[in-house]
Amino acid sequence: MTLAELTGDISSIGYGLAAIGPGIGVGIVFAAYIQATARQPESAGLTRAYLFMGFALSEALALFGLALAFVFSNPPA
Amino acid sequence: MSVSILAKEDLPWPPKVEDFYLDPLVGTDPWVTKFTIMMWIAVAGLIVLFAVALRKPKVVPTKGQWIAESVMDFVRGGIGREIIGSKGDRFVPYLTVLFCFIVFMNLFGIIPLAQISPMTHIAFPVVLAIISYVMYIFVGIQAQGPGKFFKNHLILPAPWYLQPLLIPIEFFQNFIVRPVTLSVRLFANMFAGHLILLVFTLGGFMLINAGTAFTYGVSVVSFAMAIAMTLFEFFVALLQAYVFVLLTGTWLQGALADEH
Numbered sequence: 001m002t003l004a005e006l007t008g009d010i011s012s013i014g015y016g017l018a019a020i021g022p023g024i025g026v027g028i029v030f031a032a033y034i035q036a037t038a039r040q041p042e043s044a045g046l047t048r049a050y051l052f053m054g055f056a057l058s059e060a061l062a063l064f065g066l067a068l069a070f071v072f073s074n075p076p077a
Numbered sequence: 078m079s080v081s082i083l084a085k086e087d088l089p090w091p092p093k094v095e096d097f098y099l100d101p102l103v104g105t106d107p108w109v110t111k112f113t114i115m116m117w118i119a120v121a122g123l124i125v126l127f128a129v130a131l132r133k134p135k136v137v138p139t140k141g142q143w144i145a146e147s148v149m150d151f152v153r154g155g156i157g158r159e160i161i162g163s164k165g166d167r168f169v170p171y172l173t174v175l176f177c178f179i180v181f182m183n184l185f186g187i188i189p190l191a192q193i194s195p196m197t198h199i200a201f202p203v204v205l206a207i208i209s210y211v212m213y214i215f216v217g218i219q220a221q222g223p224g225k226f227f228k229n230h231l232i233l234p235a236p237w238y239l240q241p242l243l244i245p246i247e248f249f250q251n252f253i254v255r256p257v258t259l260s261v262r263l264f265a266n267m268f269a270g271h272l273i274l275l276v277f278t279l280g281g282f283m284l285i286n287a288g289t290a291f292t293y294g295v296s297v298v299s300f301a302m303a304i305a306m307t308l309f310e311f312f313v314a315l316l317q318a319y320v321f322v323l324l325t326g327t328w329l330q331g332a333l334a335d336e337h
Contacts (some may be wrong), residue, residue: 049159049323056320067274070094077296 011073018065025058091285092275097197112195130315149173151337156326164333176322183314186271206260209325217332220276259324266317270310277303
């Protein structure tokens with residue numbers, strides 16, 4: 001017996017799952033930068049490069065998810 | 078505004094990967110496409126900016142000289158001296174040209190009539206990442222010697238019985254994941270940006286074509302989002318160029334430093 005049937009592609013669901021972790025990570029990176037700047041405003045310039053570095057490194061995982069979602073998708077012929 | 082701007086059948090909906098492959102401009106083989114032309118324009122822009130603006134540097138700078146000098150100063154202060162350190166000035170010309178080239182290439186994504194960045198094809202970021210990668214290894218071997226360079230990048234201070242586990246991980250991280258992420262980051266950002274713009278712009282036309290009063294109203298929201306995302310893309314274009322150069326600077330810093 002078939003209860004429900006789905007057609008299409010689940011690679012975009014995979015991308016959604018892959019974006020959870022980097023989303024949290026990027027949030028933590030910016031939260032930490034704001035907190036550091038609020039506590040010590042003169043350190044803003046000092047830590048900005050590390051802000052973008054941490055942002056870029058955690059964002060890379062989401063972008064891998066995006067690229068792989070297209071790689072493993074099965075476009076309807 | 079005329080309602081039937083584009084017929085429903087003409088709209089490439091939904092946006093797909095095939096939309097990124099443009100037709101060749103000359104002949105049938107894709108040797109000369111819009112991307113080729115855009116890259117020539119970007120290179121010409123770079124040459125004009127730096128060769129013409131800095132040919133006869135004056136104490137009181139002209140406008141072009143001021144632009145070229147402030148970009149160079151930004152890279153030297155933000156990356157050369159702050160990240161790489163005292164030996165960083167050597168790499169400032171390369172990093173500046175890299176930064177400007179990526180900015181020019183990325184900005185084609187939002188310039189009218191161009192409307193797609195060459196960086197949406199991974200071949201362009203891969204070549205730039207290979208240049209940075211070769212430079213990183215070359216500079217590291219030159220500064221530390223091959224033995225010390227690979228020892229610093231492969232062997233962590235850990236108990237000897239963990240080394241069989243750690244060395245492959247370090248190798249994978251430093252010599253495989255690094256260049257791959259560097260190129261994929263730039264490519265995927267530009268790719269995703271163009272896809273988002275396609276979704277909102279074509280979505281607006283699709284809503285107009287749907288032909289009810291409600292969808293006319295929603296299509297306005299869709300076009301407004303397209304404009305907002307275009308402004309966001311401008312920010313992403315600059316940010317990703319900065320990140321690319323920043324990470325290249327971090328590699329060079331690791332290659333020049335004696336210890337971790």
